[in-house]
Amino acid sequence: PTATATTTGNPPPDVIRSGYAELIVTDLAASRWFYVDLLGLIVTAEDDDAIYLRAFEEYLHHSLVLRRGDMPALGRLAYRVRGQDQVDAAERYFRGIGVDTRRVPAGATRGIGEAVRITDPLGFPVEFFYDAEHTERFTQRYDLHHGNAITRLDHFNVMVPDVKAAHRYYTGLGFGVSETIIDDEDNVYAAWLYRKQTVHDVALTGGDGPRLHHIAFATAERHQILHTCDVLGALHKEHHIERGPGRHGVSNAFYLYLRDPDGHRIEIYTTDYYTGDPDNPTVEWSVDDDRRRSFWGHAVVPSWYTDGSRVHDLDGRVVPLSAPAVREAERTGVIVGADGFAIATEGDQKIPFKLGEQV
Numbered sequence: 001p002t003a004t005a006t007t008t009g010n011p012p013p014d015v016i017r018s019g020y021a022e023l024i025v026t027d028l029a030a031s032r033w034f035y036v037d038l039l040g041l042i043v044t045a046e047d048d049d050a051i052y053l054r055a056f057e058e059y060l061h062h063s064l065v066l067r068r069g070d071m072p073a074l075g076r077l078a079y080r081v082r083g084q085d086q087v088d089a090a091e092r093y094f095r096g097i098g099v100d101t102r103r104v105p106a107g108a109t110r111g112i113g114e115a116v117r118i119t120d121p122l123g124f125p126v127e128f129f130y131d132a133e134h135t136e137r138f139t140q141r142y143d144l145h146h147g148n149a150i151t152r153l154d155h156f157n158v159m160v161p162d163v164k165a166a167h168r169y170y171t172g173l174g175f176g177v178s179e180t181i182i183d184d185e186d187n188v189y190a191a192w193l194y195r196k197q198t199v200h201d202v203a204l205t206g207g208d209g210p211r212l213h214h215i216a217f218a219t220a221e222r223h224q225i226l227h228t229c230d231v232l233g234a235l236h237k238e239h240h241i242e243r244g245p246g247r248h249g250v251s252n253a254f255y256l257y258l259r260d261p262d263g264h265r266i267e268i269y270t271t272d273y274y275t276g277d278p279d280n281p282t283v284e285w286s287v288d289d290d291r292r293r294s295f296w297g298h299a300v301v302p303s304w305y306t307d308g309s310r311v312h313d314l315d316g317r318v319v320p321l322s323a324p325a326v327r328e329a330e331r332t333g334v335i336v337g338a339d340g341f342a343i344a345t346e347g348d349q350k351i352p353f354k355l356g357e358q359v
């Protein structure tokens with residue numbers, strides 16, 4: 001995929017992957033239990049206000065920051081670019097398209113070098129960085145791995161009122177499109193876009209936005225996801241499981257969705273597929289195909305479509321929401337749109353035990 005220069009001729013920054021996220025949490029100790037004791041992320045650094053976490057294959061300072069705040073929110077999504085010169089390119093490109101663009105000094109985020117922060121055209125707080133402190137990579141520290149060893153950050157999923165506009169924005173940054181959910185009336189319900197050579201670094205979910213849908217981490221193998229489920233059951237904390245475990249249609253990944261103590265959604269994800277050739281084809285799913293979200297046809301709980309985390313602007317204020325301008329086809333009469341709560345049928349018979357019949 002090739003990026004398109006702006007009208008001022010400035011090419012977009014060369015993004016290599018989703019780099020880190022900052023989540024605002026209301027109880028740092030409760031969040032520490034969830035992300036460190038339960039999920040097994042490694043603490044690179046911590047102080048009274050924040051915890052800096054990384055996964056076992058990661059050698060940069062962190063891929064997740066938990067920062068204490070009064071209400072849960074997304075503080076920032078950060079993409080790593082290919083070099084410090086691409087931070088400069090980001091500044092030129094985003095000033096060129098007229099969005100709020102600010103350069104921050106090294107250390108503005110502990111462990112991260114000089115970077116550029118924007119409010120992107122979709123309303124999200126996004127940082128572009130390269131320089132970052134290196135730390136020990138625990139890939140083979142099996143003495144420290146729990147049974148659910150998380151290997152790395154995989155992707156962001158964001159909720160936007162206009163998926164098509166968000167799709168245009170990200171393809172303009174040179175992201176490839178690996179998969180979409182569409183209908184026969186040219187509606188796009190969701191899309192998955194990538195810079196690294198897997199299914200996505202960012203996914204677009206239709207709904208009121210800007211909101212964060214989830215942050216996803218990868219494990220190496222499915223059994224590590226199942227171990228997290230067993231641990232939650234054993235601890236009688238099973239209420240943290242929102243959806244799954246299961247197999248996705250889109251991405252083909254094996255998945256589990258959790259809700260952290262503040263309700264932020266975290267996906268644990270493994271075995272998607274390679275997308276690195278220039279002619280990698282886009283997989284298009286019909287919104288009527290009940291295998292799209294869960295390949296085995298499992299119902300998707302309503303909260304997975306309706307809930308998301310509010311986002312901060314660059315000054316820490318909550319960004320107001322916009323609703324989808326055009327309500328999707330009224331197959332379900334639900335404002336989330338046809339991609340949620342589909343009515344499953346066999347021939348002309350509705351299937352009573354499927355979710356769409358129950359909401």
Ligand SMILES: O=C1C=CC(S(=O)(=O)O)=CC1(O)O
Pocket residue numbers: 155157190203216248249250251253267269292293294
């Ligand atoms: O990572 C993902 C891959 C697939 C899906 S879906 O539920 O299959 O649409 C959701 C997701 O964006 O979380």
Ligand SMILES: [Fe+2]
Pocket residue numbers: 155157203214216267269
């Ligand atoms: Fe995901």
